[in-house]
Amino acid sequence: MSIDEIANVNLPDAGKFKFVLVDVTDGERTKPVLVAGPGENHRDIVKDFEFSLPMEMWLSEIKGGGRVELNPGSIYAFGESKWYGMAPQDQVENLLRAYVSEQKPETTVKVQMGVGY
DSSP states (O other): OOGGGSOSEEOOSSEEEEEEEEEEEOSSOEEEEEEEEOOSSHHHHHHHHHHHSOTTOEEEEEEEEEEEEEETTEEEEEEOBTTTBBOOHHHHHHHHHHHHHHHOTTOEEEEEETSOO
């Protein structure tokens, strides 16, 4: 599997979840990936995603986290992770906007990292 085959954004269909922003590498190239899902804490999401990676890829950095609300027609990312701190607003927004333009063109994106819990 190539690093290009790893999705930049992994989101459930709907609901409120914790997310983390990580860098994935194959030793030669690195790419940012936003991963959301169920878990008691952000460490659970990191662990589950890390175990899902092919053996030739690994996490090179955990940039931060937050929460994401997924509703029909909207994605709202906010807050921060108790474990990893606040994910960089610009990177979260860029990844979500690219995801929406490719996969859900009628969806709005709002990002307010550090706001709310």
